[in-house]
Amino acid sequence: MPTITTIDSLRNHVGQTVTLQGWVHKTRSSGKIAFVIVRDGTGLCQCVVENNEQTGAVFADARHLTQESSVEVTGTVRADERAVGGHELDTTGLRVVQAAVDYPITPKPHGVDFLMKHRHLWFRSQRQHTILRIRHTLVDAIRRYFNDNGYVLIDTPVFSPSAGEETSTLFEVDYFGEPVYLAQTGQLHVEAACLAHRKVYCFGPTFRAEKSKTRRHLTEFWMVEPEIAYASLDDVIGVAEDFVCSLVRRVLQDHRADLEALGRDLTQLDHIDKPFARLTYGQAVDMLHASQTRELLEKDLREQTARIEELTAKIAELEETQKTARKKWQQEKAAQDIQAAREERSDLAEQVSNIPHHMDLAANFEWGSDLGGSDETILSRLHDRPAFVTHYPKEVKAFYMRVDRQDPRLVENFDLLAPEGFGEVIGGSAREEDYDTLAARIAEDGLPRESYEWYLDLRRYGSVPHGGFGLGVERTLAWLCGLKHIRETIPYPRMMGKIYP
Numbered sequence: 001m002p003t004i005t006t007i008d009s010l011r012n013h014v015g016q017t018v019t020l021q022g023w024v025h026k027t028r029s030s031g032k033i034a035f036v037i038v039r040d041g042t043g044l045c046q047c048v049v050e051n052n053e054q055t056g057a058v059f060a061d062a063r064h065l066t067q068e069s070s071v072e073v074t075g076t077v078r079a080d081e082r083a084v085g086g087h088e089l090d091t092t093g094l095r096v097v098q099a100a101v102d103y104p105i106t107p108k109p110h111g112v113d114f115l116m117k118h119r120h121l122w123f124r125s126q127r128q129h130t131i132l133r134i135r136h137t138l139v140d141a142i143r144r145y146f147n148d149n150g151y152v153l154i155d156t157p158v159f160s161p162s163a164g165e166e167t168s169t170l171f172e173v174d175y176f177g178e179p180v181y182l183a184q185t186g187q188l189h190v191e192a193a194c195l196a197h198r199k200v201y202c203f204g205p206t207f208r209a210e211k212s213k214t215r216r217h218l219t220e221f222w223m224v225e226p227e228i229a230y231a232s233l234d235d236v237i238g239v240a241e242d243f244v245c246s247l248v249r250r251v252l253q254d255h256r257a258d259l260e261a262l263g264r265d266l267t268q269l270d271h272i273d274k275p276f277a278r279l280t281y282g283q284a285v286d287m288l289h290a291s292q293t294r295e296l297l298e299k300d301l302r303e304q305t306a307r308i309e310e311l312t313a314k315i316a317e318l319e320e321t322q323k324t325a326r327k328k329w330q331q332e333k334a335a336q337d338i339q340a341a342r343e344e345r346s347d348l349a350e351q352v353s354n355i356p357h358h359m360d361l362a363a364n365f366e367w368g369s370d371l372g373g374s375d376e377t378i379l380s381r382l383h384d385r386p387a388f389v390t391h392y393p394k395e396v397k398a399f400y401m402r403v404d405r406q407d408p409r410l411v412e413n414f415d416l417l418a419p420e421g422f423g424e425v426i427g428g429s430a431r432e433e434d435y436d437t438l439a440a441r442i443a444e445d446g447l448p449r450e451s452y453e454w455y456l457d458l459r460r461y462g463s464v465p466h467g468g469f470g471l472g473v474e475r476t477l478a479w480l481c482g483l484k485h486i487r488e489t490i491p492y493p494r495m496m497g498k499i500y501p
């Protein structure tokens with residue numbers, strides 16, 4: 001019996017006969033030879049089947065293989081630099097485990113909606129496979145950072161008696177006749193634990209009824225939230241900076257080739273290091289009003305309009321190729337490129353149509369309002385490093401944030417904006433440790449006091465300055481992978497109007 005192995009370890013089996021267990025990715029054949037590209041979860045391998053006396057029967061089977069049929073392929077491993085993955089299999093045996101008929105995701109172009117409805121199958125395509133492997137590494141790096149630095153993992157509940165963030169994004173659940181909420185954050189519960197363990201973190205799914213469809217919002221996302229006793233705002237910012245550097249380093253170290261395959265330009269990521277930029281909310285507002293913001297958006301308008309024209313010309317050219325190409329694969333390639341160019345063009349057209357609005361929002365931004373998505377994008381693009389924006393007006397932020405003792409209009413908080421327009425990946429703050437001030441903020445926000453009595457206990461019994469932050473896994477992954485939309489960063493994206501599969 002030949003050894004069963006995986007594609008990522010073929011290099012240890014050159015010259016040997018092995019069996020691969022996988023799925024048919026693509027096939028191509030002529031009268032003399034068939035090529036079956038097999039994927040097995042660890043990589044791709046081209047299996048070559050010759051139509052000769054020994055392998056004639058295998059060749060006949062290979063010609064009938066359909067996309068995504070599950071197969072066991074046996075053959076001799078040959079190193080070949082030009083081959084995908086660097087090895088080929090000279091095939092001597094083939095067993096179809098299950099023959100797939102009409103696999104829906106064909107090499108032809110498909111729209112995003114179609115792919116999202118087939119998320120359970122879309123996983124298998126190269127790009128999705130790559131992104132979810134990077135997610136795996138990111139999650140590992142997150143856990144490692146806190147585990148290696150003395151933080152205790154505290155699992156916080158998903159059913160929560162109280163709102164942690166904006167009450168407008170609560171998902172209400174009937175809990176034996178009582179209304180409770182799906183957790184918007186584990187923070188309040190993990191704060192209690194930091195008074196027991198000093199340094200703690202929670203990491204889990206988080207739920208927000210985001211009623212708008214944006215490229216940054218999910219209704220279910222993963223967030224890691226460290227919380228540290230006896231920490232000031234500066235201490236917490238220092239941790240966030242060190243933490244984010246460790247994540248970037250690890251992902252670059254393990255996935256450089258994957259990121260390049262995704263088309264990620266690594267120039268900026270490669271240079272991410274401490275210290276990050278720091279500005280206050282007040283300074284951010286000044287930046288939005290300054291000429292550099294207007295110039296940036298005017299430049300976008302010019303460049304994107306030019307790019308749209310370029311794409312229109314390219315599409316016309318490709319349509320011609322599609323009509324005149326002789327080979328089926330050439331037509332398919334042209335169709336795919338047309339689809340990609342059309343998608344890019346319609347994205348750009350939408351962006352261009354929004355630019356005047358974004359200019360207007362930035363120019364007329366009023367001190368006291370919250371920074372919106374487009375403002376964050378602008379601020380993030382005006383920095384070549386991640387940037388901390390601190391000290392927002394109290395009114396636009398959550399009740400638990402520590403009131404600035406120098407300027408009580410402000411809170412001691414921060415958002416971390418990733419560069420290149422990716423925007424907020426972390427939100428954090430020092431927490432109000434004073435009982436009276438906190439009780440007053442709960443009342444001001446009109447929150448039901450009785451749901452927060454337990455939280456106020458933390459200020460009654462040994463209250464200390466403390467703080468922490470929350471990093472969103474999907475936003476961070478979108479930034480690291482350079483993805484325009486958050487929907488590809490989570491195995492099963494949940495957004496308004498999207499719940500299947």
Ligand code: 4AD
Pocket residue numbers: 164165184185186187208210216217218219221223225226424425426427428429468469470471472473474475476
């Ligand atoms: O800024 P947020 O709302 O902060 C909190 O929840 C605090 N309780 C965290 C803390 O101090 N312990 O959310 C933190 C991060 C955001 O920066 C973003 O990365 C992510 O969570 N996030 C979302 N990601 C995807 N979809 C959404 N709807 C998100 N809302 C927040």
Ligand code: MG
Pocket residue numbers: 415424426427
């Ligand atoms: Mg936030």
